[in-house]
Amino acid sequence: MSTREKTLWIIAGILIIIYALFPIAWIISLSLKSSADISNGQFLPTALSWENYRSILVGDASELFLPALRNSFGICLIATAISSVLAMFAAYAIARIDFRGKKIILSTALAVAIFPVIAIATPLYNLWREVGLYDTWPGLILPYLSLTLPISIWTLSAFFREIPWEMEQAAQVDGATPWQAFRKVIVPLAAPGVFTTAIIAFFLAWNDFVYGITLTSTEASRPVPAALGLFSGASQFESPTGPIAAAALIVTIPVVVLVLIFQRRIVAGLTNGAVKG
Amino acid sequence: MSSIEMDHIVKEYGDGFQAVNDVSLDIADGEFMILVGPSGCGKSTLLRMIVGLEDITSGEMRIGGARVNEKAPRDRNLSMVFQNYALYPHLSVYENIAFPLRLSKTPNDEVEKRVNQAADVLELHEHLKRKPANLSGGQRQRVAMGRAIVRDADAFLFDEPLSNLDAKLRGQMRTEIARLQRRLGITTVYVTHDQTEAMTLGDRVCVLRKGLVQQVASPRELYEQPVNLFVAGFIGSPPMNFLPASLEGTALRTPFGDIELGEERAATVRGHDVLLVGIRPEYFEDASLVDEAKKPHGATFTAQVDVTEWLGDAQYAYIPYEAPAEVAEQLKELSEELDSEQLRTQAVVSIDSTSRIREGREAEFWLDTRKIHIFDPKTGDNLTRDAEAGRRLTEMAEEDRVEQMDRERV
Missing domain, CATH: 3.40.50.300 (P-loop containing nucleotide triphosphate hydrolases)
Structure with missing residues (x-):
């Protein structure tokens, strides 16, 4: 690569980074502005203020935000766990066993994944109220499974397909039952794949807004994205930009932490597969 | 066990x-x-x-x-x-x-x-x-x-x-x-x-x-003692050569001259228009290096050498020959089935590494006719297989194995 080409690449890279990170920098800056400072017409706050964080963590908005944070964590973790386990079995069957209707299952999963959420939000609202799931944790976990399962099944079956059949056959010859072979050989080998899938599933559920706003009404189950929409300013003439920015930052943190924790596992998993044996 | x-x-x-x-x-x-x-x-x-x-x-x-x-x-x-x-x-x-x-x-x-x-x-x-x-x-x-x-x-x-x-x-x-x-x-x-x-x-x-x-x-x-053309072609490296031949009296007419079979062996192969003669590369030798006492057991012929490969301990010479279309087709099928690709009909001949036979020249070869096998190209069967001799060889191997195992046990 010539120097000229190199500089062009570097410039292009920097542009993309700015494009991607600028909104985040803006949110950070917004969250640190005091309410009087919001419309100061400049990018950086005139004076650093923790007012917004105080308001959502201990102040008047905390009644809305903290239960929502708890709900989001609980609901998303449970939904992720259930969908990972279910997807693991489903994907294993799809990758390993030839059965009738395999294609139908996969294409149905894809159809569910691309089905517009907004179209079933209202029917679900009515149905949930009838059966008593409205504004409960299970009432959100169930629709989240429909969001996360298809993509989990797809990615996991790709991972399982990568694992050589012989591994399992070797285990069976060595004296393992099919379940032992699955648990002692396939699951450890697929672990990076399961982690990757779980993270994707978690994000999907964590970022959902439509179900969150439609199927909940109180702090009993309202997740963070829905709660953010309900923030109000100090007076009705003031928009709650600052607290929303602060809350947005706080809910981004778990996502970043998750990726950082599992990054090494994910990368290790990707390179492990390249080695024969 | x-x-x-x-x-x-x-x-x-x-x-x-x-x-x-x-x-x-x-x-x-x-x-x-x-x-x-x-x-x-x-x-x-x-x-x-x-x-x-x-x-x-x-x-x-x-x-x-x-x-x-x-x-x-x-x-x-x-x-x-x-x-x-x-x-x-x-x-x-x-x-x-x-x-x-x-x-x-x-x-x-x-x-x-x-x-x-x-x-x-x-x-x-x-x-x-x-x-x-x-x-x-x-x-x-x-x-x-x-x-x-x-x-x-x-x-x-x-x-x-x-x-x-x-x-x-x-x-x-x-x-x-x-x-x-x-x-x-x-x-x-x-x-x-x-x-x-x-x-x-x-x-x-x-x-x-x-x-x-x-x-x-x-x-x-x-x-x-291979049982048919397939086994004969599969076992051995370089593989056995298969030459087309026809029976004339008690002699086989091949591209490399006549091979005298003797009445007994000729009788077993009579009644086929075309035959395939299977000759392993090491049944050939540079005629000038063959012991005079051994010579009567075989046939001598001259042929044009296409390529030679000198490997130090051995030397291979490649001799192209013409085969009738139907036989050539069958040989090609056989070689495809054996995962090898034979582009032309040629015989591989193993000669002593000291032999002075060179590429592109005519040379005289000797062929040990006692060990050749004759196959029916239609069925692939080995017409000259000595089942009794084969059985003895396998029995000997079995005895060796049992003896070896007993020794290990001690």
């Missing part, structure tokens, strides 16, 4: 393809049996049916006298070495070898004893803590063997275990496997497409073609 008996084993896939077709084979206790054949001949399928990874469509499989058709692999007590080793990458070498023992809930101190024994045999001690990904090909291969020998299996099954190694290592591991098998005296079934492995390792070799058993015999019998 057990014998393995196969009784009219058939494997038919869902689409009607018969991978294994009516195979009956008895493998004696402690015997080293090789399944060999070109790719797609059903040898691996047969092995996988023995171990239980493949269902048996019909027929009966017995291990140690007991029917195993319906048994799961884990209940058959066999151990297998896979072509790509199938080591568990998340476990250390120690745990890889210990895996079968862990599954059978063997107590820890027993596991340690057994793994250490296996590591002794295979010289794996300094690697026990490492992960398979950090090992070389040969080391991985040894770990896979360690996992096989660590428990008291009734038989060892090998599925092309050496095909992923480079040539030098392959030779070493081959002798290693032979030594190990003799030492442990365990019934072994070994699948390979490499005929060097087949010839050197096997007590008996089973040659398969399109799911059908062609011949089961000791390597010597296969080499000297």
